[in-house]
Amino acid sequence: MxxxxxxxxxxxxxxxxxxxxxxxxxxxxxxxxxxxxxxxxxxxxxxxxxxxxxxxxxxxxxxxxxxxxxxxxxxxxxxxxxxxxxxxxxxxxxxxxxxxxxxxxxxxxxxxxxxxxxxxxxxxxxxxxxxxxxxxxxxxxxxxxxxxxxxxxxxxxxxxxxxxxxxxxxxxLHSAVRRVEASDTVALAQVLTLIQTSFAYMTGRIDPPSSMHQLTISKLAEAAKGSWLLALGDPVAACLLATPLPHALYLGKIAISEDLRGRGVLRALLAASEALARSMSLSRLELQVRLELVENQKIFGKCGFIETARNAHPGYDRVTEITMQKTL
The missing domain is CATH 3.40.630.30 (Gcn5-related N-acetyltransferase (GNAT))
Known part of the structure; x- marks a missing residue:
């Protein structure tokens, strides 16, 4: 980027x-x-x-x-x-x-x-x-x-x-978080590769499978038009997609390269998301974590998120994901 x-x-x-x-x-x-x-x-x-x-x-x-x-x-x-x-x-x-x-x-x-x-x-x-x-x-x-x-x-x-x-x-770190525009195909390609690499460990662990398998550069570009695709690094080494909802700023596609984990990069992305939410007069951040990924639930818990709901994907009669929110 x-x-x-x-x-x-x-x-x-x-x-x-x-x-x-x-x-x-x-x-x-x-x-x-x-x-x-x-x-x-x-x-x-x-x-x-x-x-x-x-x-x-x-x-x-x-x-x-x-x-x-x-x-x-x-x-x-x-x-x-x-x-x-x-x-x-x-x-x-x-x-x-x-x-x-x-x-x-x-x-x-x-x-x-x-x-x-x-x-x-x-x-x-x-x-x-x-x-x-x-x-x-x-x-x-x-x-x-x-x-x-x-x-x-x-x-x-x-x-x-x-x-x-x-x-x-x-x-x-905070000052370097930038928005990736829908026209920046080079950065979008880097984001796609980062998401695919970072989410690969979920294969075989979560059911239903991650939506990243259907993700393409064109779909990312379309998402970047109505949402804020935040990224850090050149080439992109961390990203998330922030989408405004009526009640919260929803965070998805959170990915960080393995060599940067544990170094404050997630907190930098979340700080940028908090600033973005406040600029939209939104008082919460929201995200969803798969039920099987307990380690991710703990990570977001340490960042101030709490569980607010348990949900099932369409066609499933059991809980498949947890909704977590952080009040600003």
């Missing part, structure tokens, strides 16, 4: 973006001390970096019709295992993209990505002096926690660095 920023879209980087990203980065290497690299990486090396960081920490670009205007990525802060939940972050914006809030937008997506993957702290290293970068990082919630003097030599001069730190948390 991508996130719009005016006429620019923030999306996950791809290795094939390497040439455009290098074109932005090379002048920072060749003409400034902002980067401590002294020779711009090749396109091939940049593609390798993108692929590596995508797999481990995250890499995003600001894409316009004219091309890529900026990028942000996270990488390991230190190699020792105790630092595994700390990431070093960087952001670069081309001159023609500066002054448009793209650096902040890139960082927002990156922080949400890090939060969903259990990272605790982000660290940014800023070459001194660089008041524009200092102001940017402070606007993005970083605190200046220290400085090092004369640690890098470039252009026959010694340069110090400032260390900025920002904690990663639930607020970063």
């Amino acid at each position: 991508s996130t719009p920023q005016g006429d620019v879209t923030i999306r996950a980087a791809r290795p094939e973006d390497a040439a455009d990203i290098r074109a932005i980065y090379a002048p920072f290497v060749q003409e400034t001390s902002i980067s401590f690299e002294t020779v711009p990486p090749s396109v091939e090396t940049m593609a390798e970096r993108i692929a590596s960081n995508l797999a481990s920490h995250g890499y995003f670009v600001a894409q316009s019709d004219a091309g890529i205007l900026g990028f942000a990525y996270a990488s390991p802060y230190r190699s020792r295992p105790a630092y595994d939940r700390t990431a070093e972050v960087s952001v670069y914006v081309a001159p023609e993209g500066q002054g448009r809030g793209l650096a902040q937008a890139l960082y927002r997506m990156l922080f949400a990505h890090l939060a969903a993957r259990g990272f605790h702290t982000a660290v940014a290293i800023v070459t001194l002096p660089n008041p524009q970068s200092a102001q940017l990082h402070e606007r993005c919630g970083f605190a200046h926690v220290g400085s090092l003097q004369e640690v890098g030599r470039k252009f026959d001069q010694w340069h110090g660095t400032a260390i900025y730190q920002r904690m990663i948390g639930q607020a970063d």
